[in-house]
Amino acid sequence: MRRWIVGLAAAAAALYAAPLAYLYAFQRSYVFRPSQERIAPAAAGLKGAEAHEIVTADGERIVAWYVPPRPGAPMVLSFHGQTGTVARVAERLRAFADAGFGVLGVSYRGYGGSTGVPTEEGLHRDAEAALSWLRARGGDTRRLVVHGFSLGAAVAVRLASRNPVDGLILEAPFASAVDVAAIRYPVFPVRWLMHDPFRSDLAIAGVTSPLLVLHGAADRTVPLEQGRKLYGLAQAPKRFVTYPEGGHNDLPRHGAVDEMVRFVRDVAGVPQALAE
Numbered sequence: 537m538r539r540w541i542v543g544l545a546a547a548a549a550a551l552y553a554a555p556l557a558y559l560y561a562f563q564r565s566y567v568f569r570p571s572q573e574r575i576a577p578a579a580a581g582l583k584g585a586e587a588h589e590i591v592t593a594d595g596e597r598i599v600a601w602y603v604p605p606r607p608g609a610p611m612v613l614s615f616h617g618q619t620g621t622v623a624r625v626a627e628r629l630r631a632f633a634d635a636g637f638g639v640l641g642v643s644y645r646g647y648g649g650s651t652g653v654p655t656e657e658g659l660h661r662d663a664e665a666a667l668s669w670l671r672a673r674g675g676d677t678r679r680l681v682v683h684g685f686s687l688g689a690a691v692a693v694r695l696a697s698r699n700p701v702d703g704l705i706l707e708a709p710f711a712s713a714v715d716v717a718a719i720r721y722p723v724f725p726v727r728w729l730m731h732d733p734f735r736s737d738l739a740i741a742g743v744t745s746p747l748l749v750l751h752g753a754a755d756r757t758v759p760l761e762q763g764r765k766l767y768g769l770a771q772a773p774k775r776f777v778t779y780p781e782g783g784h785n786d787l788p789r790h791g792a793v794d795e796m797v798r799f800v801r802d803v804a805g806v807p808q809a810l811a812e
Contacts, residue, residue: 567654567687567713567732569619574649577601580626582633592665596645596652600666601629605638610679610702610804613666613695614641615688617708621648625685628707631793637681637800642666644691656732659687663695679804681705683796686758686784687713690734693766697742703803705796706749708784710758711737711765719759740770747774748799750792752782775799 577585582601589597601622605611612632616625622641629639644659645652652658670680681703684692689709696704710716713734714727747770751763760778767776779790800806 566717567618568644568646570644570647570654571620572648573621574599575621575623577626580623582626582629582639584633585629585639588669590642590662590665590669592645592652592661594658594661596650596658596662598645598650598652598662598665599643599648600669601639601641603629603633603639606636609636609638609806610681610800611638611640611670612800613670613680613682614639615663615682615684615691616641616643616647617686617688623648625688627788628683628685628793628796631788631797632683632800635797635800636806637797640666640670656734659691660694663691667695667699681800681803683707684709686710687734690736693736693739693743696745697739701745703746703748703799704743705799706747706763706766707787707792707796708751708755708758708763709736709749709766710734710762711769715762715765716758736766737769740766744771746799746803747771748796749774749776750779750787750795751776752779752784752787752790754781755784757784 577587585601585603588600588602590600591597614625614629616622622643625641629641632639642662643650644654644662646654680701682692682696682701683705685707689706690713692704692706713732714730717730718727749763749767751760753760767774777795779787779792782790
């Protein structure tokens with residue numbers, strides 16, 4: 537009997553260890569899901585945008601879509617989520633550009649024709665490089681709002697916590713990637729194992745600009761509670777908008793784009809007439 541129990545315990549340990557080892561070894565394929573396809577801005581419906589390559593501090597070349605601001609208008613620096621490329625947030629970028637705002641949307645390293653391999657620190661370097669590129673253009677960062685969707689919200693939080701900006705928009709954000717992983721894989725000690733924890737909960741206190749958080753109550757990718765947790769740790773002034781029927785990727789269909797445009801106008805002091 538004792539030998540049988542020991543054998544059963546060993547089999548159970550092996551059954552647990554195998555998926556744990558796999559998850560540890562290939563975890564970045566769950567966090568980062570890039571598309572290698574390089575899409576032209578016009579093909580994604582962003583007419584008038586220019587595609588640029590921005591060199592990062594560690595020598596990678598990241599693809600970015602740029603629309604200059606109309607005279608007197610602010611700039612929006614946007615970061616997409618874990619999947620695809622900057623084209624995944626093209627609808628948001630079009631709305632900002634149509635309102636007269638300047639736009640810079642970034643495809644992270646390893647995404648959409650950008651060189652390199654995505655990691656947490658790499659994405660933060662990409663964000664800093666994008667900001668430096670805008671600063672080098674002179675007036676493009678005189679009034680700057682940063683937008684981040686999902687994983688991009690974590691990139692946006694870190695950037696805004698370390699650089700002065702005029703506003704921060706977080707769309708479907710999480711408090712940390714570790715929290716989300718723990719929800720998805722409750723039987724594994726993911727808090728000890730993650731290479732890229734994206735601890736927005738630790739960085740958000742450093743953000744001093746006005747904050748807008750948008751989240752869908754039906755979000756099954758990043759639960760609403762994650763957005764609320766991060767919001768609770770943020771400084772005022774701040775606003776949280778919940779979309780009762782909104783999921784993870786579809787908030788623009790529920791009015792989020794209009795909300796974001798109004799926020800940029802308000803924090804930058806832009807008159808409605810600018811877009812007319």
